[in-house]
Amino acid sequence: xxxxxxxxxxxxxxxxxxxxxxxxxxxxxxxxxxxxxxxxxxxxxxxxxxxxxxxxxxxxxxxxxxxxxxxxxxxxxxxxxxxxxxxxxxxxxxxxxxxxxxxxxxxxxxxxxxxxxxxxxxxxxxxxxxxxxxxxxxxxxxxxxxxxxxxxxxxxxxxxxxxxxxxxxxxxxxxxxxxxxxxxxxxxxxxxxxxxxxxxxxxxxxxxxxxxxxxxxxxxxxxxxxxxxxxxxxxxxxxxxxxxxxxxxxxxxxxxxxxxxxxxxxxxxxxxxxxxxxxxxxxxxxxxxxxxxxxxxxxxxxxxxxxxxxx
Amino acid sequence: xxxxxxxxxxxxxxxxxxxxxxxxxxxxxxxxxxxxxxxxxxxxxxxxxxxxxxxxxxxxxxxxxxxxxxxxxxxxxxxxxxxxxxxxxxxxxxxxxxxxxxxxxxxxxxxxxxxxxxxxxxxxxxxxxxxxxxxxxxxxxxxxxxxxxxxxxxxxxxxxxxxxxxxxxxxxxxxxxx
Numbered sequence: 001x002x003x004x005x006x007x008x009x010x011x012x013x014x015x016x017x018x019x020x021x022x023x024x025x026x027x028x029x030x031x032x033x034x035x036x037x038x039x040x041x042x043x044x045x046x047x048x049x050x051x052x053x054x055x056x057x058x059x060x061x062x063x064x065x066x067x068x069x070x071x072x073x074x075x076x077x078x079x080x081x082x083x084x085x086x087x088x089x090x091x092x093x094x095x096x097x098x099x100x101x102x103x104x105x106x107x108x109x110x111x112x113x114x115x116x117x118x119x120x121x122x123x124x125x126x127x128x129x130x131x132x133x134x135x136x137x138x139x140x141x142x143x144x145x146x147x148x149x150x151x152x153x154x155x156x157x158x159x160x161x162x163x164x165x166x167x168x169x170x171x172x173x174x175x176x177x178x179x180x181x182x183x184x185x186x187x188x189x190x191x192x193x194x195x196x197x198x199x200x201x202x203x204x205x206x207x208x209x210x211x212x213x214x215x216x217x218x219x220x221x222x223x224x225x226x227x228x229x230x231x232x233x234x235x236x237x238x239x240x241x242x243x244x245x246x247x248x249x250x251x252x253x254x255x256x257x258x259x260x261x262x263x264x265x266x267x268x269x270x271x272x273x274x275x276x277x278x279x280x281x282x283x284x285x286x287x288x289x290x291x292x293x294x295x296x297x298x299x300x301x302x303x304x305x306x307x308x309x310x311x
Numbered sequence: 312x313x314x315x316x317x318x319x320x321x322x323x324x325x326x327x328x329x330x331x332x333x334x335x336x337x338x339x340x341x342x343x344x345x346x347x348x349x350x351x352x353x354x355x356x357x358x359x360x361x362x363x364x365x366x367x368x369x370x371x372x373x374x375x376x377x378x379x380x381x382x383x384x385x386x387x388x389x390x391x392x393x394x395x396x397x398x399x400x401x402x403x404x405x406x407x408x409x410x411x412x413x414x415x416x417x418x419x420x421x422x423x424x425x426x427x428x429x430x431x432x433x434x435x436x437x438x439x440x441x442x443x444x445x446x447x448x449x450x451x452x453x454x455x456x457x458x459x460x461x462x463x464x465x466x467x468x469x470x471x472x473x474x475x476x477x478x479x480x481x482x483x484x485x486x487x488x489x
Contacts, residue, residue, distance in 0.1 A: 002393050002394070002395070003393060004393050021395075024395070025395070025396050027398065028380060028382075028396040028397055028398045028399070029383075029396065031398060031399055031400075032383075035432075035433070037432060037433075039432075040383040040384065040429075040432065041383070041384060041428065042382075042383040042384070042388060043388075070383075297396075300383075300388075300393070300396065301393055303388065304388050304393035304394070
C-alpha cells in the first residue's frame with residue numbers, strides 16, 4: 001500500500017493502515033539518526049518553514065532536525081520576534097511566506113483549526129505541530145511508535161492517560177490513534193479538566209488516577225498547562241500532585257512491565273514524581289528520540305507523489 | 312496486443328548463473344578478503360543471500376552481507392506515489408571494503424546510482440563492483456555491471472520479473488510482453 005497525504009492535519013481521518021504505514025516508514029528513517037553522518041539527500045532542494053505561534057523546544061527542534069537530516073532547508077519563524085507582534089493576521093503572514101515558495105509549512109498555533117485554515121488557503125503542504133486544543137498528530141504518532149517499540153504491538157493494550165484532558169491536543173490525537181490501532185484508552189483527571197462527552201470518542205473516563213492505571217500497560221501523564229487556563233481549574237498544584245501525580249507507590253497498581261510516558265515538558269513533582277520520572281519504567285527520552293524519526297517520515301510522506309491541487 | 316509471458320531462466324538456470332557469478336567474484340577479488348556483499352532491497356537482497364551461500368560452499372568462508380534500501384536516495388521522489396522506505400542493515404563499516412552491489416534487474420541504472428550514493432554515504436569503500444542477474448538494457452546513466460547473469464535485450468514496454476518463493480529462493484526469470 002501507499003499513503004500519499006498532501007497535509008498532515010490530524011489523526012482523526014487516518015486509518016490503522018495509514019498509521020502503520022507512517023510508523024513503518026519512521027522505522028526505516030530511524031537508522032539514519034544513529035549513523036556517523038546523519039544525512040540523506042531525500043528532500044534536497046525542499047524548503048520547510050517552521051511557523052511557531054507558541055513556545056516549543058522539543059517539537060520545533062525535532063521538526064528542524066528531521067528536515068535537516070533529510071537535506072531540506074529549514075527556516076524557523078516564531079511569533080515573538082516576527083511581524084506577528086506588529087499585528088499581521090495569520091492569513092497575511094501565510095500568504096507572504098507562500099510568496100517565497102516553501103514546500104512545507106510546519107505550524108503550531110494557539111487556535112484550534114488554524115492548520116486546516118492554512119491548508120485550505122495555501123498551495124504548499126501543511127503539517128500540524130499542534131493547534132490549540134485540537135490535535136498534535138506527530139506527538140500521537142511518536143507515542144504509538146514508542147509503545148510499539150516497547151510492547152511489540154498496540155492491539156489489546158490498555159493505555160491510561162492522566163491529567164488536563166480538556167486542554168490537551170495530545171490526548172485527542174492519541175485517542176484517535178490508539179483507538180484505530182486497537183488499544184483501550186482510559187482517561188483520568190480532576191472533574192474540571194474532563195470535558196463532558198469525551199467518552200464519545202471511544203474511551204473510558206475515571207475521576208481518580210488509581211482506577212485508571214490499575215493493570216494498565218501504558219501510563220501517559222500530561223502536563224498541567226498553566227498557560228492555557230483562564231480561571232484556575234485546580235485548588236492548588238500541591239493538591240493536584242497529591243491526587244493526580246504519579247509516584248512509585250501508585251505505579252505499582254499498573255502492570256509490572258508498564259511503561260510511563262510524558263509528552264514533555266515535565267512539571268517535576270507535579271504530575272510526575274522524580275522516582276517515576278527517572279525510574280526504569282519511563283520511556284520519555286525514547287519518545288523524544290523517536291520523534292525525529294516519525295517527523296522525518298511525515299515530511300517524506302507529504303513530499304512525495306503528485307497530488308490533487310499541488311500543481 | 313495480448314499479454315505474453317516467456318520464461319528466460321528456470322530455477323536451474325538462475326542457480327547456474329549465480330554459481331558462475333560467485334566464482335567470478337572470487338576470481339576477480341582473489342578470494343574473500345575484505346569482501347562485502349550488499350543487496351539492494353528486495354530482489355537484490357535475496358540474491359545477495361544466495362551469493363553468500365554459494366561463496367561459502369566454494370571457499371568455506373561466510374562473507375559479510377548487508378542490505379540497503381535506496382528509496383531515500385532516489386531522484387524521482389515527488390514525481391511518483393510514495394514508495395515504502397525499507398530498512399537498511401549493514402553491520403560492518405564499508406570503509407576499505409571491496410563492495411559488491413547485488414541487484415536482480417539492471418535497467419536505467421538509476422537505482423544503482425542511488426545505491427552508489429547510499430553506500431558512499433556510509434564510508435569510503437576500497438572499490439564498488441556490480442553484480443546483476445538480468446541486464447535488460449536501456450541505460451540512462453553511464454553504469455556498467457561487472458558480473459552479469461544474463462543479457463536480455465528488451466523493448467521498453469516489456470517487463471522482467473524475477474520470481475522468488477516463500478524462502479526468498481529465486482525460482483525463475485520471466486519476460487512479460489504487454
